[in-house]
Amino acid sequence: MTLQELKQCALITDIPIMSDETIEAISKEIAVHHCFSVLEIGTAIGYSSLSLAHSHPHIHITTLEKDEDRYEEALRHKATLDPRNQVNMILVDAFEYIPSQYYDCIILDGAKASNQRFFQRYFPFLKQSGCMLIDNIDFHGARTEDIDHRSRQFRKMIHKLNEFESWIMKHQNVDVVKMNVGDGLLKITHKPHDT
Numbered sequence: 001m002t003l004q005e006l007k008q009c010a011l012i013t014d015i016p017i018m019s020d021e022t023i024e025a026i027s028k029e030i031a032v033h034h035c036f037s038v039l040e041i042g043t044a045i046g047y048s049s050l051s052l053a054h055s056h057p058h059i060h061i062t063t064l065e066k067d068e069d070r071y072e073e074a075l076r077h078k079a080t081l082d083p084r085n086q087v088n089m090i091l092v093d094a095f096e097y098i099p100s101q102y103y104d105c106i107i108l109d110g111a112k113a114s115n116q117r118f119f120q121r122y123f124p125f126l127k128q129s130g131c132m133l134i135d136n137i138d139f140h141g142a143r144t145e146d147i148d149h150r151s152r153q154f155r156k157m158i159h160k161l162n163e164f165e166s167w168i169m170k171h172q173n174v175d176v177v178k179m180n181v182g183d184g185l186l187k188i189t190h191k192p193h194d195t
């Protein structure tokens with residue numbers, strides 16, 4: 001199995017994975033911030049974590065997944081696609097996991113309606129020089145005014161995503177940049193310390 005085949009496998013089986021453009025943008029941030037340690041929320045079947053590990057042989061990624069079937073499948077892909085043993089896959093609900101270290105990069109790619117709770121739980125574990133990256137902030141271009149016909153659950157998720165974006169943009173202690181990559185990538189960093 002190659003990474004390309006893993007991507008095809010996810011697309012065929014309808015498992016949501018990051019776009020290539022998003023993985024490329026995250027890769028650049030990993031280089032710019034000189035990241036060694038990465039925490040990802042939302043492994044799915046391992047495409048993003050195994051791709052990032054492949055592009056950056058020096059990094060270590062811990063990735064969390066709460067769905068047992070996806071976790072088992074991700075582990076099978078790790079067996080062939082992680083020759084340097086860079087990726088640590090953990091079967092856990094991210095709301096129960098307690099990190100034992102600080103990270104250079106934290107990627108939020110779990111349930112989209114939970115971004116604010118993920119942020120509050122994990123931002124304290126981001127190193128001062130690190131970056132938090134949040135995918136799908138514009139969720140496939142869905143805007144509040146266009147989604148009347150969608151399910152209640154979908155509308156609620158879009159509402160929560162928008163609410164989080166407004167909330168984080170007003171947050172006093174962080175810098176936020178919205179990148180026009182994939183369907184919106186947010187980059188959140190600590191405000192520099194006063195000198």
Ligand SMILES: C[S@@+](CC[C@H](N)C(=O)[O-])C[C@H]1O[C@@H](n2cnc3c(N)ncnc32)[C@H](O)[C@@H]1O
Nearest residue numbers: 017018042044047048065066093094109110111
């Ligand atoms: C968009 S997919 C992740 C895709 C993956 N990052 C990739 O690009 O290859 C989101 C995943 O997050 C998982 N997830 C959602 N909420 C979670 C939570 N609270 N803890 C752990 N995993 C969670 C889902 O089960 C799903 O597999």
